[in-house]
Amino acid sequence: MPQLRFTYLLCFAVLAAFLAASAAQAHHGWAWATDEEFEITGVIQSVRLGNPHGEVTIDVDGEEWVVEVGQPWRNDRVGLSKEMLSEGREITVHGHRSAREGERLVKAERVVIDGKDYNLYPGRDS
Structure with a gap:
Protein backbone atom coordinates (compact mmCIF):
# COMPACT_ATOMS: atom_id res chain seq x y z
CA MET A 1 0.00 0.00 0.00
CA PRO A 2 2.79 2.54 0.77
CA GLN A 3 4.30 1.84 -2.69
CA LEU A 4 0.96 2.60 -4.38
CA ARG A 5 0.58 5.85 -2.41
CA PHE A 6 4.13 6.87 -3.44
CA THR A 7 3.32 6.14 -7.10
CA TYR A 8 0.17 8.28 -6.94
CA LEU A 9 2.07 11.13 -5.30
CA LEU A 10 4.84 10.93 -7.90
CA CYS A 11 2.33 10.97 -10.77
CA PHE A 12 0.54 13.93 -9.21
CA ALA A 13 3.82 15.85 -8.79
CA VAL A 14 4.83 15.24 -12.40
CA LEU A 15 1.40 16.31 -13.67
CA ALA A 16 1.43 19.45 -11.50
CA ALA A 17 4.90 20.41 -12.74
CA PHE A 18 3.83 19.89 -16.37
CA LEU A 19 0.69 22.01 -15.94
CA ALA A 20 2.60 24.81 -14.21
CA ALA A 21 5.21 24.88 -16.99
CA SER A 22 2.50 24.91 -19.67
CA ALA A 23 0.67 27.79 -18.01
CA ALA A 24 3.86 29.83 -17.67
CA GLN A 25 4.82 29.25 -21.27
CA ALA A 26 1.34 30.18 -22.51
CA HIS A 27 1.36 33.44 -20.57
CA HIS A 28 4.84 34.56 -21.58
CA GLY A 29 4.22 34.03 -25.26
CA TRP A 30 1.56 35.90 -27.20
CA ALA A 31 -1.19 33.25 -27.05
CA TRP A 32 -3.03 34.99 -24.19
CA ALA A 33 -3.40 38.25 -26.16
CA THR A 34 -5.75 39.21 -28.99
CA ASP A 35 -4.49 39.44 -32.56
CA GLU A 36 -5.82 42.94 -33.10
CA GLU A 37 -3.70 46.01 -32.51
CA PHE A 38 -4.57 48.02 -29.42
CA GLU A 39 -3.54 51.50 -28.26
CA ILE A 40 -3.99 53.04 -24.84
CA THR A 41 -2.72 56.20 -23.14
CA GLY A 42 -2.43 56.73 -19.42
CA VAL A 43 -0.35 58.02 -16.53
CA ILE A 44 2.25 55.74 -14.95
CA GLN A 45 1.29 54.76 -11.39
CA SER A 46 3.91 52.11 -10.58
CA VAL A 47 6.73 50.20 -12.23
CA ARG A 48 8.30 46.80 -11.67
CA LEU A 49 11.16 46.03 -14.02
CA GLY A 50 12.95 42.71 -14.17
CA ASN A 51 12.52 39.17 -15.38
CA PRO A 52 10.62 37.61 -16.97
CA HIS A 53 9.36 41.04 -18.16
CA GLY A 54 8.65 44.42 -16.68
CA GLU A 55 5.20 45.60 -15.65
CA VAL A 56 3.98 49.18 -15.69
CA THR A 57 0.65 50.01 -14.07
CA ILE A 58 -1.07 53.00 -15.66
CA ASP A 59 -4.17 54.98 -14.82
CA VAL A 60 -6.57 55.37 -17.74
CA ASP A 61 -9.62 57.44 -16.86
CA GLY A 62 -9.66 56.08 -13.31
CA GLU A 63 -9.04 52.44 -14.29
CA GLU A 64 -5.76 50.64 -13.65
CA TRP A 65 -4.20 48.80 -16.59
CA VAL A 66 -1.12 46.60 -16.41
CA VAL A 67 1.28 46.92 -19.32
CA GLU A 68 3.88 44.23 -19.92
CA VAL A 69 7.01 45.85 -21.29
CA GLY A 70 10.07 43.90 -22.37
CA GLN A 71 12.63 41.83 -20.58
CA PRO A 72 15.51 43.87 -19.12
CA TRP A 73 17.74 43.28 -22.17
CA ARG A 74 14.94 44.25 -24.56
CA ASN A 75 14.21 47.49 -22.67
CA ASP A 76 17.93 48.33 -22.53
CA ARG A 77 18.34 47.66 -26.25
CA VAL A 78 15.79 50.36 -27.15
CA GLY A 79 16.82 52.83 -24.42
CA LEU A 80 13.73 52.34 -22.25
CA SER A 81 15.06 52.99 -18.76
CA LYS A 82 13.47 53.11 -15.32
CA GLU A 83 13.83 56.91 -15.47
CA MET A 84 11.77 56.98 -18.68
CA LEU A 85 9.09 54.90 -16.93
CA SER A 86 8.83 57.09 -13.84
CA GLU A 87 5.59 57.62 -11.95
CA GLY A 88 3.45 60.51 -13.13
CA ARG A 89 4.61 60.40 -16.77
CA GLU A 90 2.16 59.94 -19.59
CA ILE A 91 2.70 56.87 -21.75
CA THR A 92 1.03 55.63 -24.92
CA VAL A 93 1.17 51.89 -25.44
CA HIS A 94 0.77 50.10 -28.76
CA GLY A 95 0.36 46.34 -28.56
CA HIS A 96 -2.19 43.66 -27.84
CA ARG A 97 -4.65 43.41 -24.98
CA GLY A 115 6.86 61.97 -28.20
CA LYS A 116 9.66 59.40 -28.57
CA ASP A 117 9.00 55.84 -29.78
CA TYR A 118 10.53 52.85 -28.02
CA ASN A 119 9.95 49.88 -30.31
CA LEU A 120 10.35 46.77 -28.15
CA TYR A 121 9.62 44.35 -30.99
CA PRO A 122 10.97 45.93 -34.18
CA GLY A 123 10.07 42.84 -36.24
CA ARG A 124 6.37 43.19 -35.44
CA ASP A 125 3.99 45.78 -36.89
CA SER A 126 2.61 48.08 -34.22
Whole structure:
Protein backbone atom coordinates (compact mmCIF):
# COMPACT_ATOMS: atom_id res chain seq x y z
CA MET A 1 0.00 0.00 0.00
CA PRO A 2 2.79 2.54 0.77
CA GLN A 3 4.30 1.84 -2.69
CA LEU A 4 0.96 2.60 -4.38
CA ARG A 5 0.58 5.85 -2.41
CA PHE A 6 4.13 6.87 -3.44
CA THR A 7 3.32 6.14 -7.10
CA TYR A 8 0.17 8.28 -6.94
CA LEU A 9 2.07 11.13 -5.30
CA LEU A 10 4.84 10.93 -7.90
CA CYS A 11 2.33 10.97 -10.77
CA PHE A 12 0.54 13.93 -9.21
CA ALA A 13 3.82 15.85 -8.79
CA VAL A 14 4.83 15.24 -12.40
CA LEU A 15 1.40 16.31 -13.67
CA ALA A 16 1.43 19.45 -11.50
CA ALA A 17 4.90 20.41 -12.74
CA PHE A 18 3.83 19.89 -16.37
CA LEU A 19 0.69 22.01 -15.94
CA ALA A 20 2.60 24.81 -14.21
CA ALA A 21 5.21 24.88 -16.99
CA SER A 22 2.50 24.91 -19.67
CA ALA A 23 0.67 27.79 -18.01
CA ALA A 24 3.86 29.83 -17.67
CA GLN A 25 4.82 29.25 -21.27
CA ALA A 26 1.34 30.18 -22.51
CA HIS A 27 1.36 33.44 -20.57
CA HIS A 28 4.84 34.56 -21.58
CA GLY A 29 4.22 34.03 -25.26
CA TRP A 30 1.56 35.90 -27.20
CA ALA A 31 -1.19 33.25 -27.05
CA TRP A 32 -3.03 34.99 -24.19
CA ALA A 33 -3.40 38.25 -26.16
CA THR A 34 -5.75 39.21 -28.99
CA ASP A 35 -4.49 39.44 -32.56
CA GLU A 36 -5.82 42.94 -33.10
CA GLU A 37 -3.70 46.01 -32.51
CA PHE A 38 -4.57 48.02 -29.42
CA GLU A 39 -3.54 51.50 -28.26
CA ILE A 40 -3.99 53.04 -24.84
CA THR A 41 -2.72 56.20 -23.14
CA GLY A 42 -2.43 56.73 -19.42
CA VAL A 43 -0.35 58.02 -16.53
CA ILE A 44 2.25 55.74 -14.95
CA GLN A 45 1.29 54.76 -11.39
CA SER A 46 3.91 52.11 -10.58
CA VAL A 47 6.73 50.20 -12.23
CA ARG A 48 8.30 46.80 -11.67
CA LEU A 49 11.16 46.03 -14.02
CA GLY A 50 12.95 42.71 -14.17
CA ASN A 51 12.52 39.17 -15.38
CA PRO A 52 10.62 37.61 -16.97
CA HIS A 53 9.36 41.04 -18.16
CA GLY A 54 8.65 44.42 -16.68
CA GLU A 55 5.20 45.60 -15.65
CA VAL A 56 3.98 49.18 -15.69
CA THR A 57 0.65 50.01 -14.07
CA ILE A 58 -1.07 53.00 -15.66
CA ASP A 59 -4.17 54.98 -14.82
CA VAL A 60 -6.57 55.37 -17.74
CA ASP A 61 -9.62 57.44 -16.86
CA GLY A 62 -9.66 56.08 -13.31
CA GLU A 63 -9.04 52.44 -14.29
CA GLU A 64 -5.76 50.64 -13.65
CA TRP A 65 -4.20 48.80 -16.59
CA VAL A 66 -1.12 46.60 -16.41
CA VAL A 67 1.28 46.92 -19.32
CA GLU A 68 3.88 44.23 -19.92
CA VAL A 69 7.01 45.85 -21.29
CA GLY A 70 10.07 43.90 -22.37
CA GLN A 71 12.63 41.83 -20.58
CA PRO A 72 15.51 43.87 -19.12
CA TRP A 73 17.74 43.28 -22.17
CA ARG A 74 14.94 44.25 -24.56
CA ASN A 75 14.21 47.49 -22.67
CA ASP A 76 17.93 48.33 -22.53
CA ARG A 77 18.34 47.66 -26.25
CA VAL A 78 15.79 50.36 -27.15
CA GLY A 79 16.82 52.83 -24.42
CA LEU A 80 13.73 52.34 -22.25
CA SER A 81 15.06 52.99 -18.76
CA LYS A 82 13.47 53.11 -15.32
CA GLU A 83 13.83 56.91 -15.47
CA MET A 84 11.77 56.98 -18.68
CA LEU A 85 9.09 54.90 -16.93
CA SER A 86 8.83 57.09 -13.84
CA GLU A 87 5.59 57.62 -11.95
CA GLY A 88 3.45 60.51 -13.13
CA ARG A 89 4.61 60.40 -16.77
CA GLU A 90 2.16 59.94 -19.59
CA ILE A 91 2.70 56.87 -21.75
CA THR A 92 1.03 55.63 -24.92
CA VAL A 93 1.17 51.89 -25.44
CA HIS A 94 0.77 50.10 -28.76
CA GLY A 95 0.36 46.34 -28.56
CA HIS A 96 -2.19 43.66 -27.84
CA ARG A 97 -4.65 43.41 -24.98
CA SER A 98 -5.62 40.30 -23.07
CA ALA A 99 -8.14 38.03 -24.75
CA ARG A 100 -9.75 37.42 -21.35
CA GLU A 101 -12.92 39.52 -21.08
CA GLY A 102 -12.58 42.35 -18.58
CA GLU A 103 -8.86 41.81 -17.93
CA ARG A 104 -7.00 45.13 -18.22
CA LEU A 105 -3.65 43.74 -19.36
CA VAL A 106 -1.66 44.78 -22.44
CA LYS A 107 1.49 43.33 -24.00
CA ALA A 108 3.42 46.32 -25.33
CA GLU A 109 5.11 46.17 -28.71
CA ARG A 110 5.91 49.87 -28.76
CA VAL A 111 5.58 52.67 -26.22
CA VAL A 112 5.67 56.43 -26.69
CA ILE A 113 6.96 58.71 -23.94
CA ASP A 114 7.46 62.46 -24.47
CA GLY A 115 6.86 61.97 -28.20
CA LYS A 116 9.66 59.40 -28.57
CA ASP A 117 9.00 55.84 -29.78
CA TYR A 118 10.53 52.85 -28.02
CA ASN A 119 9.95 49.88 -30.31
CA LEU A 120 10.35 46.77 -28.15
CA TYR A 121 9.62 44.35 -30.99
CA PRO A 122 10.97 45.93 -34.18
CA GLY A 123 10.07 42.84 -36.24
CA ARG A 124 6.37 43.19 -35.44
CA ASP A 125 3.99 45.78 -36.89
CA SER A 126 2.61 48.08 -34.22
